[in-house]
Amino acid sequence: MIVQDVIDHLHDLAPLAYAEDFDNVGLLVGDKKQTVSGVLVTLDTLEAVVDEAIKSNCNLIVSFHPIIFKGLKKLTGKTYVERVVIKAIQNNIAIFSIHTALDNALNGVNSIICDQLGLKKKSILIPQSGTIKKLQTYVPKENADNLREALFNSGAGTIGNYESCSFNLEGKGTYLGNENSNPVVGEKGKLQTEEETLISVTFKKHLESQILNTLFKAHPYEEVAYEITTLENTNQHIGIGMIGELENAMDEKDCLEYIKNKMNTEAIRHSKFLNKPIKKIAVLGGSGSFAINAAKSAGAELFVTADLKYHDFFTAENNILLADIGHYESEQFTKTFLVDYLSKKITNFAIILSKTNTNPVKYL
Template identity: 65%
Template sequence: MIVKEVIGILEELAPLAYAEDFDNVGLLVGDQQNEVSGILVTLDTLENVVDEAIATNCNLIVSFHPIIFGGLKKITGANYVQRIVIKAIQHNISIYSMHTALDNSNQGVNAKICEVLGLANTKILIPQKGTIKKLSTYVPKNDANQLKSHLYEAGAGNIGNYSNCSFTVEGTGSYKANEKANPVKGEIGTIHFEEETKISITFEKAAEKNVIKALLENHPYEEVAYEVITLENTNQNIGMGMYGILANPMTEHEFMEFLKEKMDVKCVRHSNLLGKPIKTVAVLGGSGSFAIGAAKAVNADVFITADLKYHQFYEAEGKILLTDIGHYETEQFTKNLLVDYLTKKIPNFAVRLSESKTNPIKYF
């Protein structure tokens, strides 16, 4: 198995098309064509993680956080990022990062937190905009069904629990081929009228490359007329954070103890207790202050996240319990999720959970 094949498997879980614009995801170090001897999964790629990869004969590191975030203008070993990149290159180790692509996956970081907490009826907290697109194209009537089949195979036409969804309208198309053309139907220099079917079909943003490829390869015309537009429709399957329901309501004190136990944390920073039961729980792994309003909007009783600043706790406004359990702590189970996923997808292959400690924050 080569690096490119592993990337394909990882993108089934978390397509890079759904990563945030500010992020740096994908293959950061290495060659996609390299043969993979073993995969080491980690939350952060630090020097001790690269050393662990060397010691365990793993030449592909799958890391949640990207080791290269801003641009590298020099690689001289002047800081820890440069030293890690140099060591990885010296030992032919590839580094792949998923970060916000996995944050936005409905089977990713936040789904894992919900699983650990035992939440039911989970939904996306902040659906990502611009993830649903629509293709419209025009094809001779007799070719319409075959073309639709190819588009379905490429990932188009899926709406929730339904597949092979499309809409067609019949009409008459016209065109005139010039002397350089090679028309499938009609003659050069003459206006041709053809009974055509207009196909309208939606697809998710991540499938666009495959859908357009299928269209162009299977459409009978020499020049394919088509339109792709981005829809404003909400996609409830992709986005930041999640929220769900506890099996049984808890008091705030009971929930705090429950949270510490399940998330394996020794302390919780929180806003004022409100004296009301906890039933609906919102979560967002990593820095989640931007989602406080969204958590309040879904009437969550508590919001679990990290990196809240002093004044952001005021945003609770007596409507929600804000809890900050730490950045690493909210994302700590992510590497377990990835190991389980890769092991199921490529059984009998060397997939290892990193044993290296990467949390930079210590507690006294």
């Protein structure tokens, strides 16, 4: 197995196409064709983590956070980022980051938090737009069934809980090939009228190359007529944050104590209590102040996130209880999830959970 094979498994879980624009995900260090001896999974790639990988004979580190976030102009070892990159390169260790691709995945970071808290009726808090595309193509009527089936098998035509979704319209198509053409149906230099079927299917944007390859392979024409458009429809299965419900409503203080225990955090910073029972909870792992209004609009009584600043707490405006449980604490179960996921996909070598605690925040 090579590095790219592991990346493909991670891409199935959380396609990099849905990472945030500001992010730096993917293979950050190393050769995607390198044979893998072992995989070490971590939340952050620090020098101690690289040392751990060397000791464990792991030449691929799967890290949630990217070690390279901003551009590097020098590699002198002056900063911890430079030292990590240098040590990884010197020891032929590849580093892959999944970060906001997993944040936006249906079964990603925020689903993990919901499961940890026992929340039911989970749904995406802020669905992504522009992630659904539509293909329209025209094919001879007699070839329509075969082409449609091929597109379905490549992932087109899936809408929510439904598969093999398409719209079909029959009509007549015309074309006239020039002297360099080689028409499958008709003759060059003669106007051809053909009974055709218009096939329209939607697909997720990360599948575009795959869908087009299938289209060109399965379509009988020399020149394939097709259109691809990006839809503004929001994708209910891709997006940041989640909202769910406790089985039974809880008192505010009891709920925060419950979260403190379940999320293994030493302290919770929160806005003032509103003397309202808590049942509907919004969550967003990592820095989530930008989603406060979305949590309020979704009707959440409590928003669990991290990295809230002083003025962020004012935006609660007596409408919601805000709880900052800590950045590391909100994402700490992610690496265990990734180890379990990869271990089920890959059985011929070790998938190791890093023992290095990379939390930079300490409590007195």
